[in-house]
Amino acid sequence: MKYKSQKVAYWFFALSMLLLVLQITYGFIMGFARIGMDGLHEFIPFNTARAVHTNLLVVWLLSGFMGAAYYIIPEEAQRELVSVKLAYVQLISLAAVGVAAIVGYHFNWWEGRKFLEIPRQLDYLVVLNVLLFLALILLTLFKGKRKTTTALVLTMGLLFAALLYIPGMLPFDSQVTDSFFRWWVVHLWVEGVWELIMGGILAFLLIKLTGVDREVIEKWLYVIVGLTFLSGVLGTGHHYYYIGVNKIWLIVGGIFSALEPLAFLAMALFAVNMYRKGEKKHPNKIALFWTLGAAIVSFVGAGLLGFAHTLPQTNLYTHGTLVTAMHGHLAFWGAYAMIVLAIISYSLPNMTGRKFYDGVRGRVAFWTANIGMIGMTMAFGVAGVAQVYLERKFGMEFMAVQKEISIHFVVLIICASLFAVGILTYIYDFYKHGRPTDEALETVESTYL
Amino acid sequence: MLSKQQARAFFLGGTLVTFLIFIGLTIYSFSDGNDQTNYENITEQVVRGKVIWEENNCMGCHTILGEGAYYAPELTKVIERRGEGYVKAVLMTPVPWAPNDRKMVAYGFSEEEAMDVIAFFNWIGEIDLNGFDRIVSPLAKDKQLTNN
Numbered sequence: 001m002k003y004k005s006q007k008v009a010y011w012f013f014a015l016s017m018l019l020l021v022l023q024i025t026y027g028f029i030m031g032f033a034r035i036g037m038d039g040l041h042e043f044i045p046f047n048t049a050r051a052v053h054t055n056l057l058v059v060w061l062l063s064g065f066m067g068a069a070y071y072i073i074p075e076e077a078q079r080e081l082v083s084v085k086l087a088y089v090q091l092i093s094l095a096a097v098g099v100a101a102i103v104g105y106h107f108n109w110w111e112g113r114k115f116l117e118i119p120r121q122l123d124y125l126v127v128l129n130v131l132l133f134l135a136l137i138l139l140t141l142f143k144g145k146r147k148t149t150t151a152l153v154l155t156m157g158l159l160f161a162a163l164l165y166i167p168g169m170l171p172f173d174s175q176v177t178d179s180f181f182r183w184w185v186v187h188l189w190v191e192g193v194w195e196l197i198m199g200g201i202l203a204f205l206l207i208k209l210t211g212v213d214r215e216v217i218e219k220w221l222y223v224i225v226g227l228t229f230l231s232g233v234l235g236t237g238h239h240y241y242y243i244g245v246n247k248i249w250l251i252v253g254g255i256f257s258a259l260e261p262l263a264f265l266a267m268a269l270f271a272v273n274m275y276r277k278g279e280k281k282h283p284n285k286i287a288l289f290w291t292l293g294a295a296i297v298s299f300v301g302a303g304l305l306g307f308a309h310t311l312p313q314t315n316l317y318t319h320g321t322l323v324t325a326m327h328g329h330l331a332f333w334g335a336y337a338m339i340v341l342a343i344i345s346y347s348l349p350n351m352t353g354r355k356f357y358d359g360v361r362g363r364v365a366f367w368t369a370n371i372g373m374i375g376m377t378m379a380f381g382v383a384g385v386a387q388v389y390l391e392r393k394f395g396m397e398f399m400a401v402q403k404e405i406s407i408h409f410v411v412l413i414i415c416a417s418l419f420a421v422g423i424l425t426y427i428y429d430f431y432k433h434g435r436p437t438d439e440a441l442e443t444v445e446s447t448y449l
Numbered sequence: 450m451l452s453k454q455q456a457r458a459f460f461l462g463g464t465l466v467t468f469l470i471f472i473g474l475t476i477y478s479f480s481d482g483n484d485q486t487n488y489e490n491i492t493e494q495v496v497r498g499k500v501i502w503e504e505n506n507c508m509g510c511h512t513i514l515g516e517g518a519y520y521a522p523e524l525t526k527v528i529e530r531r532g533e534g535y536v537k538a539v540l541m542t543p544v545p546w547a548p549n550d551r552k553m554v555a556y557g558f559s560e561e562e563a564m565d566v567i568a569f570f571n572w573i574g575e576i577d578l579n580g581f582d583r584i585v586s587p588l589a590k591d592k593q594l595t596n597n
Contacts, residue, residue, distance in 0.1 A: 034520070036550055045554050047509025050518045105506075112506035114516055149453075173496050175573060176486040177479075179516060219453040226460035233467040234474075242581030243514040244486050246478035250579065316584055320515030320523055387519075392584050398522040399549040 001350040003074040005081035007436040010351050011091055012067030013344045017427050019060035019098070020337075024420050026053040031416060034402075034409040044106065051105045051117040057332060058115070059098040064340030065197050066094070069137050069158060071347045072204050076151035077144025082136055090132045097125045113178065115186050116168045123169055130162045149218035150207065153225060154200025160193040176244040183239040190332075191232040191260065191302075198294070198339050199225045199267070205291045205346055206271060210278025220270050227266055231259035238310040242319050250312045257310035264303030264335075271295035284349060286362035290342035293370065297338060301330025301377070317392045322405075323384035330377040341426065352433045353440035361429040369422025375415030383408035485577040498569025501562055510553070513573060515581060521553065525578070526586035528570050536570065537563045 001007070029040055029049040038046075074081055081087055101118045104110060110117040118126065137158065141151055168185035172178040203221040207214050237253020271292050282288070305327040309318040318324070345362065349355045356362060383405045390401045477483055507513075510521040517523075527536060539546045539553065540563040546553040558566070574582075 030520075038552060041545070041552050045510075045552075046520045047506045047518065047554070050509045050520070051506060108505065110504075110506050112503035112508055114508050114518075117506060117509075149457075173491055173499070174486055174488050175499055175502075175514065175569075176488075176576065178499075179514060180475075215453060219451065219456045222453065222456035222460045223451070226456070226463045229460070229464040230467055233464070233471050236471065237474075240478075242578050243516065244576040244578055246483045246485060247579055248474060248478060248483075252474060316580060319581060320512040320517065320519065320585070322519050325519065399551060402551065403549060 001347075001436075001440050002078075002442060003080045004438055004441065005084045005087070006071050006074050006347075007351055007438075008081065008084055008087045008091070009067040009071035009347060010436040011088070012063050012070060013340075013348070013430070015091065015095055016060045016064040016067065016340060016344075017430055019056050019063065020423060021427065022102075023053055023056035023060060024416070024423060026050075026056065027416060028413070028420075031409055031413045035406050035413070048105050051110060052102050054115055055101060055105070055117060056098075059094075061332075061336050061340060063094060064344070065158065065194075065201075066090075066133055068197075068201050068340065068343045069133075069154060071343065071351075072154060072201070073137050073140050073144075073151055076146070076148045076204070077141050078146055079140065079144045082139040082143065086132065087136055090129060090136065093125070093129050093132075097122055097129060113168075113182055116182060120169070123165075127162075127165065130165070134159060134162060148214070149221060150200055150203045150214075153196050153203070153221060157193045157196025157198075157200060160196065161189055164188050164193060179243050180240065180245060183236055187236045187239055188233070190335075191235060192229060194336060195228045195232070195263075196225050198298075198335055199228070201339050201343050202267070202271065202291065202295065205287065205342055206274045206278075208346065209282045209284065209288050209291060210274050211280025211282070212274045212278045216277075217274060220274075224263065224267050224270055227263040231256050231263050235260045235310075238312075238315065241312050241315055253310070254312045258307065260310070261299070261303035261307045264299040268295045268299040283355075283357045284346055285358040286356070286366065287342055287346035289363070289366045290338055290345050293366065294334060294338035294342055297330065297334030297370070299334070301327070301332075301334040305330055305377070305381075317388050318384070321384050321387045321391070322380055323388060326377055326380035326384050329380060330373065333373045344430065348430065348433045351436035351440055353437060354433045356429065356433065359429070361425055361432070365422050365426035365429060367422070368425060369419055372415050372417070372419025372422055376412055376419060379408050379412035379415055383412075487572060487576040490572055490575060492568065492572075494565050494568040495572040497562075498565040498567070498572075501558070501566050502569060505554075505556060514576070514578065515585065521551070523585050524570060524573070526574050526582060528567065528574055530586055533567055536567055540566055 026049045029044055030046060030053060032038070033041070033046050033049070070081065070087060101122050104119060105117065109119055111119055137155055141147060141155055164185055167181045170181055172181065199221055203217050206212065206217050234252050234256035237249040238257040240249035240253060272295070275288070275292060309315055309323050309327065349357065386405050386408070387401055390396045390404060391398060479486070508517040511517050512519060512523045513525055515523065515525070540556060540558045541560065543555055543557045545555045
């Protein structure tokens with residue numbers, strides 16, 4: 001850690017960890033409901049659990065991204081954050097809005113639009129919160145001694161993510177238009193601007209962990225985010241095949257979605273090659289695991305498994321089935337959850353001064369969580385494919401099919417338990433690092449860039 | 450070999466061009482003659498139905514136009530499949546509807562509210578879904594086969 005204000009990041013990461021535990025808890029509630037154990041139905045019906053599960057994901061990832069920005073931007077701009085106090089105000093208000101939204105979901109207070117369930121009144125508070133965050137980051141960046149590509153790409157991602165929230169707040173009478181512009185937020189976030197954020201964090205980590213020249217890493221960063229946008233923006237079309245808009249999207253979405261895995265492949269090859277090229281290896285092996293893991297698992301989860309159902313001919317049968325849940329879980333895990341866990345693993349020893357660089361706990365957490373998540377993905381995949389054939393090909397009733405496939409949810413719960421053990425181990429390791437301290441200033445960083 | 454400036458130009462240029470094409474296609478697909486969203490048939494009742502649909506997060510269990518949570522049936526062609534009477538009963542019942550043991554929240558809607566939701570489903574059922582309607586509803590599929 002080079003600047004005292006970087007410590008703010010710790011508390012954003014701590015909030016992330018807390019929300020992640022809650023997200024997993026609600027995931028279990030849904031998993032058990034699917035095998036008929038729905039004792040909580042009266043208090044937490046499936047739609048509440050589902051809204052809480054997906055919104056917590058978004059909030060803990062955003063909190064992780066914000067923490068990453070508070071850690072990375074001072075170091076890249078070579079100055080302290082413009083205001084640490086306001087950063088804490090932003091943290092507390094983010095947590096308050098998040099908690100209000102989640103409590104509200106238990107009392108039927110929501111918008112009922114997939115992924116964007118937050119009620120309109122709270123939307124405005126989210127906007128205020130994000131504006132405060134952006135102001136702090138942008139001011140720090142522009143007052144800083146240098147403006148690196150890594151910092152610019154990360155900031156651009158955060159800025160566009162905020163701008164793209166607006167189409168989701170427009171009111172529409174038509175379900176079709178509503179859905180159309182909802183994907184401007186959701187798709188262009190996860191397959192667009194969030195990848196700028198991911199790319200920015202990945203570049204920062206690779207510079208620190210491999211010792212490869214910044215110019216080389218940042219040049220390839222541009223190429224990768226360029227490929228992401230080239231395929232991802234028009235790839236939005238894969239959400240428009242069967243929701244009631246023109247057939248032109250079948251062609252456009254089909255072609256550009258097929259290109260999307262290439263961007264993820266490029267990212268995976270980039271990360272692995274930089275690691276191979278690097279001569280000055282950082283001793284923080286756990287951070288390296290998560291960093292390379294993020295690049296590789298995002299290629300499998302977002303790239304390959306996404307492509308598995310984005311061709312219009314396939315999607316005609318898989319649209320609206322559990323096949324989507326299969327892709328969704330590994331994609332979010334690989335691309336976003338793992339990169340947040342990577343930056344936490346890297347920055348935590350630097351903020352606290354405790355160098356658990358290659359501990360058993362860290363390795364157990366990495367492998368258990370990953371094996372658990374891959375198992376979950378497979379369970380969803382088998383259930384989804386069976387659902388497609390039984391329901392869509394053989395015309396069986398929805399609930400009859402659900403009974404047939406419920407065994408795969410038993411497997412899902414077993415794998416999810418393994419995953420949860422991995423995450424709890426990670427969090428225990430987080431806790432064992434202790435609190436951030438000014439004594440940790442410059443202890444590690446001086447030797448590495 | 451590619452320079453950093455060229456890489457940046459590729460990123461900025463590529464993003465700008467694809468985004469402009471994306472906006473162009475959006476305008477194209479909602480323009481007269483290309484719009485197939487069934488917008489002209491939206492009534493006030495349909496809009497009221499959509500509001501009820503959203504306020505109760507029906508998408509948190511069901512799917513509609515293939516979007517939702519995969520826990521409860523797809524409702525795109527539900528009126529054609531089940532008939533208005535059945536759907537009305539599900540919406541108005543004061544005890545949780547639980548076919549095959551999977552419970553639905555008992556919303557206990559008034560008759561007027563139930564009819565609004567049914568109007569919304571009827572409107573959804575008339576949208577041209579590029580063939581998805583035939584896949585999603587066995588009844589609609591049979592109808593298509595008979596027509597052919």
